[in-house]
Structures are given as C-alpha cells and as structure tokens.
Amino acid sequence: MTDKVIPDIVIGRLPLYLRALQRMIAEGRQVTSSQELGERLGISAAQIRKDLSQFGEFGKQGTGYNIEYLVEQLGKILKVDRDWDVAVVGAGDIGSAVARYRGFADRGYCVVTIYDNDPEKVGAQIGEFVVQDSADMVADIRKNGIKIAMITVPASHAQEVADQLIEAGVKAILNYAPVSLNVPAGVRLQHIDPAVHLQRMTYYL
Amino acid sequence: MTDKVIPDIVIGRLPLYLRALQRMIAEGRQVTSSQELGERLGISAAQIRKDLSQFGEFGKQGTGYNIEYLVEQLGKILKVDRDWDVAVVGAGDIGSAVARYRGFADRGYCVVTIYDNDPEKVGAQIGEFVVQDSADMVADIRKNGIKIAMITVPASHAQEVADQLIEAGVKAILNYAPVSLNVPAGVRLQHIDPAVHLQRMTYYL
Numbered sequence: 001m002t003d004k005v006i007p008d009i010v011i012g013r014l015p016l017y018l019r020a021l022q023r024m025i026a027e028g029r030q031v032t033s034s035q036e037l038g039e040r041l042g043i044s045a046a047q048i049r050k051d052l053s054q055f056g057e058f059g060k061q062g063t064g065y066n067i068e069y070l071v072e073q074l075g076k077i078l079k080v081d082r083d084w085d086v087a088v089v090g091a092g093d094i095g096s097a098v099a100r101y102r103g104f105a106d107r108g109y110c111v112v113t114i115y116d117n118d119p120e121k122v123g124a125q126i127g128e129f130v131v132q133d134s135a136d137m138v139a140d141i142r143k144n145g146i147k148i149a150m151i152t153v154p155a156s157h158a159q160e161v162a163d164q165l166i167e168a169g170v171k172a173i174l175n176y177a178p179v180s181l182n183v184p185a186g187v188r189l190q191h192i193d194p195a196v197h198l199q200r201m202t203y204y205l
Numbered sequence: 206m207t208d209k210v211i212p213d214i215v216i217g218r219l220p221l222y223l224r225a226l227q228r229m230i231a232e233g234r235q236v237t238s239s240q241e242l243g244e245r246l247g248i249s250a251a252q253i254r255k256d257l258s259q260f261g262e263f264g265k266q267g268t269g270y271n272i273e274y275l276v277e278q279l280g281k282i283l284k285v286d287r288d289w290d291v292a293v294v295g296a297g298d299i300g301s302a303v304a305r306y307r308g309f310a311d312r313g314y315c316v317v318t319i320y321d322n323d324p325e326k327v328g329a330q331i332g333e334f335v336v337q338d339s340a341d342m343v344a345d346i347r348k349n350g351i352k353i354a355m356i357t358v359p360a361s362h363a364q365e366v367a368d369q370l371i372e373a374g375v376k377a378i379l380n381y382a383p384v385s386l387n388v389p390a391g392v393r394l395q396h397i398d399p400a401v402h403l404q405r406m407t408y409y410l
Contacts, residue, residue: 014408019398020384042385093306098399148407179224180246180247182245190402194397195314197379198289198309199219199223200216201395202285203219203282204393
C-alpha cells in the first residue's frame with residue numbers, strides 16, 4: 001500500500017467487496033474472480049480490478065483471487081481487522097434496534113454503550129445494555145477513547161449531540177437523524193435516512 | 206419540466222434539498238437562498254443552482270427562493286406530493302423500528318403492512334400493525350398495487366424475498382439486509398447497511 005490519495009468513491013466500494021467476499025466464505029468458497037464478484041455486486045469486473053489495483057496485487061492472472069487473503073487485505077485497508085468501540089446516542093426505536101443488531105460484530109464494530117437524555121429511558125435495559133445518562137456522555141467517551149458514534153436522536157437535537165461527540169474526541173459519526181449535520185474537517189460523517197433513499201427511487205416510478 | 210434525462214446524482218441530491226427546506230418551514234422560514242441552503246448541506250451554492258435549473262426557474266435573482274413553492278415543486282418532481290404505500294418484509298428489530306418510525310408520513314410514504322415467515326411473529330402486534338404471514342405477501346401486494354417495499358430479513362433470505370416482491374409488482378426496494386441484491390431493469394434498488402457506512406469512515410481514522 002502506498003501513500004497516494006485514493007478517491008473516496010473507491011474507498012466507498014471496498015466495503016461492498018468485503019461484504020460479498022465474507023458472504024462467499026460463509027458459503028464455503030475459497031477462490032473467486034473479478035467477474036463473479038462483479039455479477040454479485042452489479043459492478044463491472046474491470047472496475048473491481050482497477051479499484052483493487054490501487055492497493056497492490058491481490059490476484060494472479062488466470063487463477064483469480066484467494067478469498068480469505070483478499071478479505072484479510074481489505075480488512076487491513078479499511079482498518080476493520082480490529083474491533084472499534086461504538087457509542088449509540090438516542091435510545092428510541094432506531095437506537096434500540098441498532099444497539100441490539102448482531103451484524104456489527106464480525107465487521108469490525110462493537111457497540112459498547114447507549115445514551116439518552118430522557119429520565120424515563122436512563123437505566124432501562126436494551127438488549128445487553130443499560131441506557132446511560134447523556135449528561136455523562138462527553139466525559140465517558142473521552143475517558144474510554146471512543147472514536148465512532150451513531151446518532152439516533154430527533155432531528156432537532158442532532159447537531160447539538162454531534163458537537164458534544166466531537167468535543168469528546170469522536171472522529172466518525174453515522175447520523176440517523178433526518179437532518180444534515182455540520183462537522184469540522186477531520187471528522188467523518190455518513191447519513192442514513194430511509195425517506196431520502198425512498199425519495200431517490202420514487203422519482204423513477 | 207422537460208423530458209430530458211436528469212443524471213441520477215442530481216436526483217440523488219434533491220431529497221436532501223427537500224429535507225432541508227421542510228426543516229426551514231418547521232422553523233417558520235419563508236425565503237432562502239442557494240448560499241444558505243448550501244451552508245446547511247455542505248454543498249456549493251453553484252451546485253444547488255445548477256441542479257435546480259435542470260427543472261426550471263424556481264427563484265428570482267436577488268430575492269432567493271420561496272421555500273414553500275420550492276418544496277411543492279420538489280415534491281412534484283420526486284413524486285412525493287402524494288402518499289405511497291410501503292410494505293415491510295421482516296419483523297425483526299429493524300423491521301419493527303421501521304414500521305413504527307413516524308418520520309415517513311410527511312415525506313411521501315405510509316407503511317401499510319409488515320410480513321414475516323416466522324409463525325411466532327405472525328399475528329404479533331408491532332405499533333399499529335399486526336404482522337402478516339409472508340405466505341400471503343405476493344397475492345396481497347399484487348391486489349393492493351403496492352409498488353414500494355423495504356426488506357428487513359436476514360441476508361440469506363433477502364434475494365428470495367426481492368424476487369417475490371418483484372413478481373408481485375414492486376418497483377422500488379429499500380434493502381436493509383447486508384447483502385447485494387440483483388433486480389431486473391425497471392426495478393429501483395437502494396441499500397442501507399450501517400456496517401458499510403461505518404467501514405467507509407474507518408479507513409480515514
């Protein structure tokens with residue numbers, strides 16, 4: 001791997017490659033090709049080869065990719081060859097579902113805590129977690145060195161929560177609140193808003 | 206509006222504009238500018254003006270945009286000036302959270318039914334819904350003319366469910382299962398996978 005700057009759009013596709021490859025492993029597969037991967041993903045084989053070639057040589061002409069090796073390498077590139085602690089802020093329906101979701105464990109993430117500012121929710125049990133008081137959030141997150149958080153509070157509170165998380169040292173935020181957030185340079189931000197995704201399709205109906 | 210083909214990436218930004226404008230209305234605002242909208246969204250004012258100009262003239266030089274008028278026009282363009290019935294397939298944590306989510310109502314969507322194939326879940330109450338048997342799904346969806354569905358089943362069943370939905374006449378699928386799906390031309394597909402979103406950020410940490 002070199003120090004050259006890889007376009008965001010290439011980085012954005014790597015998790016899809018990784019997910020498909022991990023699924024192949026679960027199916028008991030050992031070797032694949034850019035063609036097969038492309039068919040599964042709806043991405044051209046040439047695009048996949050070009051993307052991967054940014055990081056080195058992962059396959060041999062004619063013999064394809066060793067799936068386990070490629071998973072290992074993609075894990076290193078994406079830095080998910082370890083477990084990242086994740087804080088969830090907001091213990092409503094979405095926050096509760098995310099905190100209970102079992103799909104993070106083998107993909108590099110471990111939800112370790114969930115916060116809410118509602119006295120009726122603080123202390124409640126959600127899956128294996130006890131909801132913590134948001135008043136302790138900044139100090140806790142700073143003390144534990146948590147770098148990743150998911151915001152699942154109402155839109156009206158999301159920017160305030162984001163500001164607090166950043167103050168506490170969080171560097172990556174996955175925002176479920178239906179509002180765009182402003183974060184300083186050096187903090188990564190991704191959004192999940194199902195209504196936005198639906199509206200991107202309805203246009204074509 | 207003309208019949209020219211608008212790039213997908215432009216259509217993809219319109220829901221963000223609409224969301225920000227609806228938020229301004231909630232704040233009691235009446236007029237905005239591409240500058241202000243751009244600052245809220247982290248998108249350049251020039252980009253916003255260019256995107257909107259694809260659909261006509263929405264603002265006057267110097268006086269900005271009338272927010273309500275622009276919301277109305279964007280709603281028409283995105284076809285969310287009506288209520289689309291949405292079926293949810295999978296009554297686990299995510300499906301339950303999505304079915305209970307109150308944020309769809311004023312954005313063009315109305316969840317009308319939730320299915321599961323687990324006899325222990327069928328008949329259970331989730332918010333205002335009684336979980337329906339997946340065995341009835343294809344016939345129900347066809348009869349009711351539902352065109353939009355959300356898949357919240359495990360990855361191993363997602364393609365099979367997608368195939369059934371498409372057979373039933375569904376034209377737009379929002380897939381929460383952590384697997385890429387194949388759909389025929391004419392069917393729109395969007396994915397939400399929080400681990401993929403997290404992995405897109407971890408690279409930069």
